[in-house]
Amino acid sequence: MSEVQTGKNVNLEKVQVRIENHIDTLSTYTATPGKGTTRLTYSQEDLLARQYIKGKMKEAGLTVHEDGLGNIFGKLEGSLKDAPSVLIGSHFDSVPNGGSYDGPAGVVAGLEVAALFTENGLTPKYPLEVIALIEEEGSRFGGGLMGSRGMVGLLAEEEFKSLRDKDGITTVEAMEKIGLDPSLPRERDQQSVKAYLELHIEQGPILEEKNIPIGVVEAIVGLTQLEVTVKGQAGHAGTTPMDRRSDALVAAARMIAQFPGLAAAEGEGTVVTTGQLQVYPNGANVIPDQTVFSVDIRSGKEEHVQNIIKKVKELADSYRDSGVEITVEQLLYIQPKEMNKEIVSLLKEKSSELGSASCPMNSGAGHDAMVFADYTRTGMLFIPSKNGLSHCPEEWSDSRHIAEAVQILFEAAIELTEA
Numbered sequence: 001m002s003e004v005q006t007g008k009n010v011n012l013e014k015v016q017v018r019i020e021n022h023i024d025t026l027s028t029y030t031a032t033p034g035k036g037t038t039r040l041t042y043s044q045e046d047l048l049a050r051q052y053i054k055g056k057m058k059e060a061g062l063t064v065h066e067d068g069l070g071n072i073f074g075k076l077e078g079s080l081k082d083a084p085s086v087l088i089g090s091h092f093d094s095v096p097n098g099g100s101y102d103g104p105a106g107v108v109a110g111l112e113v114a115a116l117f118t119e120n121g122l123t124p125k126y127p128l129e130v131i132a133l134i135e136e137e138g139s140r141f142g143g144g145l146m147g148s149r150g151m152v153g154l155l156a157e158e159e160f161k162s163l164r165d166k167d168g169i170t171t172v173e174a175m176e177k178i179g180l181d182p183s184l185p186r187e188r189d190q191q192s193v194k195a196y197l198e199l200h201i202e203q204g205p206i207l208e209e210k211n212i213p214i215g216v217v218e219a220i221v222g223l224t225q226l227e228v229t230v231k232g233q234a235g236h237a238g239t240t241p242m243d244r245r246s247d248a249l250v251a252a253a254r255m256i257a258q259f260p261g262l263a264a265a266e267g268e269g270t271v272v273t274t275g276q277l278q279v280y281p282n283g284a285n286v287i288p289d290q291t292v293f294s295v296d297i298r299s300g301k302e303e304h305v306q307n308i309i310k311k312v313k314e315l316a317d318s319y320r321d322s323g324v325e326i327t328v329e330q331l332l333y334i335q336p337k338e339m340n341k342e343i344v345s346l347l348k349e350k351s352s353e354l355g356s357a358s359c360p361m362n363s364g365a366g367h368d369a370m371v372f373a374d375y376t377r378t379g380m381l382f383i384p385s386k387n388g389l390s391h392c393p394e395e396w397s398d399s400r401h402i403a404e405a406v407q408i409l410f411e412a413a414i415e416l417t418e419a
């Protein structure tokens with residue numbers, strides 16, 4: 001039992017057991033059992049996770065609703081009527097064959113903070129809202145950060161309605177298939193929010209190497225996703241001479257092979273990744289006539305991101321004469337973001353009051369917090385990732401660290417919902 005300085009009792013062991021149950025249950029909602037978490041937005045797995053999260057919100061006495069994108073909200077009403085809320089949560093979709101903690105650790109932390117409010121008979125002045133956001137990873141509809149971008153007005157109607165998954169299913173069709181209502185409002189009035197807090201796994205090795213349980217995030221790298229389409233000419237693999245080909249895969253491969261050099265030339269932690277590549281018609285004896293591949297660009301400095309985008313476009317132009325046509329589309333562009341300084345110091349202060357060692361950190365991964373950073377006062381906590389691994393089935397974090405972060409967020413939320 002640990003006495004929280006506000007005189008509230010937080011039984012960390014009890015919270016830790018509930019966290020383990022939440023994480024273990026959510027991790028069963030996967031399309032790839034035994035091969036990590038694959039929970040695509042608006043899939044059957046999403047629906048199961050959604051039902052679980054809404055059930056736990058109701059158990060904590062929260063008023064539950066979903067918006068026009070399927071973001072889930074659990075509201076603990078405050079004594080002030082129609083007052084702006086403190087939001088606390090993260091996303092609950094995953095990458096293909098990902099881990100159990102990327103996203104859910106933050107949603108579960110929100111559920112547990114709300115449970116601590118009700119268990120301690122605390123009615124906040126300003127409301128507290130637990131949120132579970134959709135399509136942060138962009139695994140189904142591309143780009144990413146869709147739930148948070150929709151809330152803050154960065155997802156235009158035509159963009160939302162035009163999005164299709166790789167089977168051509170639209171967002172609206174997929175939502176309706178699991179009983180969601182896409183006609184509900186997506187944008188959230190900025191006046192109705194006074195802060196956003198997010199717990200997330202670090203997804204890197206720093207906290208574990210330093211043996212520190214809590215990272216207080218000060219800034220998040222910029223995140224850009226491009227989609228490159230290469231159009232060539234299909235042909236017979238056996239009868240077409242090598243010098244008579246417009247091979248869309250060879251051109252793509254030549255471009256992608258340049259990326260590590262471009263990233264190194266920029267330096268300062270700039271990274272460039274091609275994680276997705278589709279080949280059409282994808283026949284072993286057919287010269288590919290089209291390839292579509294992703295380019296994920298990150299850097300703490302925006303100038304490096306801009307330089308890489310420019311060089312990718314120049315590379316595309318330089319292959320035009322080899323009989324292929326290359327187009328570069330920008331799916332997502334979010335500049336590097338600073339967290340709110342008041343919230344950063346509040347989280348540091350609460351960590352030390354509670355005796356949790358913490359260190360300031362920057363995030364190399366993108367997060368919904370980067371979308372909220374320009375919309376409301378935003379803060380983020382990290383906990384260690386075992387061996388620094390994430391976006392893979394081996395992803396693991398200690399529920400004890402999540403419980404410690406819950407206690408810090410509980411204290412911070414008490415303060416943020418009081419003034």
Ligand code: HGY
Nearest residue numbers: 136137364365366367
């Ligand atoms: O890609 C990212 O950084 C995040 O995990 N969506």
Ligand code: MN
Nearest residue numbers: 102103136200
């Ligand atoms: Mn995440």
Ligand code: MN
Nearest residue numbers: 095102137391
């Ligand atoms: Mn992720």
Ligand code: MN
Nearest residue numbers: 365366367368
């Ligand atoms: Mn993220």
